[in-house]
Amino acid sequence: xxxxxxxxxxxxxxxxxxxxxxxxxxxxxxxxxxxxxxxxxxxxxxxxxxxxxxxxxxxxxxxxxxxxxxxxxxxxxxxxxxxxxxxxxxxxxxxxxxxxxxxxxxxxxxxxxxxxxxxxxxxxxxxxxxxxxxxxxxxxxxxxxxxxxxxxxxxxxxxxxxxxxxxxxxxxxxxxxxxxxxxxxxxxxxxxxxxxxxxxxxxxxxxxxxxxxxxxxxxxxxxxxxxxxxxxxxxxxxxxxxxxxxxxxxxxxxxxxxxxxxxxxxxxxxxxxxxxxxxxxxxxxxxxxxxxxxxxxxxxxxxxxxxxxxxxxxxxxxxxxxxxxxxxxxxxxxxxxxxxxxxxxxxxxxxxxxxxxxxxxxx
Numbered sequence: 001x002x003x004x005x006x007x008x009x010x011x012x013x014x015x016x017x018x019x020x021x022x023x024x025x026x027x028x029x030x031x032x033x034x035x036x037x038x039x040x041x042x043x044x045x046x047x048x049x050x051x052x053x054x055x056x057x058x059x060x061x062x063x064x065x066x067x068x069x070x071x072x073x074x075x076x077x078x079x080x081x082x083x084x085x086x087x088x089x090x091x092x093x094x095x096x097x098x099x100x101x102x103x104x105x106x107x108x109x110x111x112x113x114x115x116x117x118x119x120x121x122x123x124x125x126x127x128x129x130x131x132x133x134x135x136x137x138x139x140x141x142x143x144x145x146x147x148x149x150x151x152x153x154x155x156x157x158x159x160x161x162x163x164x165x166x167x168x169x170x171x172x173x174x175x176x177x178x179x180x181x182x183x184x185x186x187x188x189x190x191x192x193x194x195x196x197x198x199x200x201x202x203x204x205x206x207x208x209x210x211x212x213x214x215x216x217x218x219x220x221x222x223x224x225x226x227x228x229x230x231x232x233x234x235x236x237x238x239x240x241x242x243x244x245x246x247x248x249x250x251x252x253x254x255x256x257x258x259x260x261x262x263x264x265x266x267x268x269x270x271x272x273x274x275x276x277x278x279x280x281x282x283x284x285x286x287x288x289x290x291x292x293x294x295x296x297x298x299x300x301x302x303x304x305x306x307x308x309x310x311x312x313x314x315x316x317x318x319x320x321x322x323x324x325x326x327x328x329x330x331x332x333x334x335x336x337x338x339x340x341x342x343x344x345x346x347x348x349x350x351x352x353x354x355x356x357x358x359x360x361x362x363x
Contacts, residue, residue, distance in 0.1 A: 004347045007325030008153050008300065009176070010196040012342040016258075017251035036244045040237060048247050049236070055253035059262055062185050062208060069207040069228065070236040070246050075101070075175045078192040078205060079108035082171060085217035085228050086190075087113040087144055094118035094143045094168070098159075098295075099128045099152030100331065105173060109147075118146065121157075127332070128155040130295035134163055145169040145189065151177035153197075154329040156302035156336065157295040162187060169213060177299045178206065179256065180341065181266035189213050197299070198341045200249030203242040207231075256341070265341055272339045272348040273298040279352045286359045301337040302328060311335060314358055321354055 005012030028035040031044050038045045053068045062068065071077075087093050087109060095106040097120040109115040118139050119132035139146060146165040151158040153176045162170070162183075169189030178193035185191070190209040196202035207228070214228045224230045230238050256265060277296060280289045280303055288304045291297070305311045311334060315327045328334040339348060 001322065004321075004323045004343075004350060005325055006323065006337050006339070006343065006347075006351075008197075008329070008336060008338040009194070010202045011198075011325075011338060011340045013201070013248070014252060014255045014342045017248065017255050020251045020254075021248055035247045038243070040240050040243050045243055045247075048243075048250050049241075052246055052250040052253060055250065055257060056206070056208075059179070059253060059256060060182070060185050060208075065210055065212070066185060066208050067211050067214065067232050068236075069209070069231050070241055070249075071205045071207055071231060072203065072242055074202070074205060075173055075192060075194045076104070078173065078207070079105040080112070081226055081228070082145075082147070082190070082192075083109040083112035083115070084222050084226055086169075086171075086213070087115065088218075089113060091142075091144050092116055092140060094139055094146045094165075096120070096132050096137065096146070096148050096163070097122060097128075098131045098149060098157050099155045100329075101152060101154070101173060101175070102147075102149035105147060105149065115147075116140065116143075118143075127290075128152065128157055129290050130292040131157050131159050132163075137163055137165075139165055139168065141166060141168065143168050145171045147171045147173070149173045151175075151297055151299050153300045153336075153338070154302075154332050156291050156297045156300045158297035158299065160294070169210075176338075177297070179262065179265065180269050180299055182262040195245065195249055197338075198252075200252050201245050204245040204249055206249075268345060269298050269339070269341065271345050272343065273301070275345070275348050275352055276301050276337060276339065279355055283355070283359055286363060287355065299338065299340060301339060302332065302334055304334040308333065310362055313362065317358060318351075318354060321350075323351060323354065 025034055056068055093115045095115050096118050097103055106115060119136045121128050121130050121132055146168050150172050171190045172188055174191050175194040176197045179198045192205055192207045195204040214232045217228050280287050305314055318326050326335050328336040
């Protein structure tokens with residue numbers, strides 16, 4: 001019996017994607033070897049690579065103005081690559097802060113150049129309970145770009161409506177809510193997302209960027225391996241890519257298409273969020289959800305119990321029910337439910353039932 005996996009990342013993967021990998025693990029097709037053993041220059045792997053790009057393009061409706069890249073190093077490397085490529089030495093970029101990961105992206109940009117904080121929702125206790133409002137954005141029309149973190153895994157806040165930033169290119173770290181719903185890719189000049197939440201295993205980063213932006217990226221003083229243009233010119237095959245990770249991502253994308261695409265994924269995710277937040281609001285004398293309602297994350301639901309001792313007991317009792325990954329991040333505490341695409345509605349129903357019985361037994 002498989003566990004109900006609420007880990008924040010690496011997270012659970014759809015069972016059909018894993019079963020397909022199991023069946024093809026030793027021999028891919030009739031090639032006589034595993035996909036992990038194939039050259040990244042060979043036709044077998046290039047077919048998988050091309051299919052992953054094509055599926056992503058189809059599912060998101062990525063326009064011809066944009067290019068898909070598969071990179072390595074996690075979103076944390078993108079925190080540095082973005083300003084290295086696009087933050088001029090004598091210019092600035094705007095960053096919105098709504099949690100730990102947006103802070104980290106901003107700190108990396110400070111090493112490269114002179115970014116500025118266009119908005120922050122940090123409270124006096126140095127916590128975050130919401131995303132910035134449009135009216136709070138203090139944007140520089142001359143900024144090289146505006147950077148947002150669409151979903152914050154630690155504090156559980158999410159942009160449900162993306163900001164209007166005028167003519168300035170909009171960049172987004174979508175690591176923890178990429179592919180949770182359809183969205184208009186053309187609004188963004190650059191998107192990056194670690195695969196290990198909704199798309200695949202750890203080790204792969206998806207980048208979707210405007211081709212003209214990639215071409216304009218800095219080259220002077222930037223090593224070739226850290227230029228987006230290098231990877232774009234080589235179809236993400238400049239060096240050996242994480243071939244098995246991209247193969248497994250292909251499996252996940254094929255599963256998304258098979259079950260009905262991103263509209264079906266969104267319907268499932270909204271139902272899961274309604275069930276879980278509905279339970280939290282119904283039992284608000286016991287469970288406390290700190291994030292303001294309009295900023296509540298569909299992907300990462302955080303809440304507190306009356307005491308840390310009860311939170312520890314909640315996590316331990318849940319493990320006995322084969323529910324794992326519920327302990328909140330070490331910097332925030334509490335409980336965190338990461339309800340990514342592979343988490344089913346039935347998984348959330350089981351969790352809600354456990355929450356109800358735990359509150360009755362420990363109230």
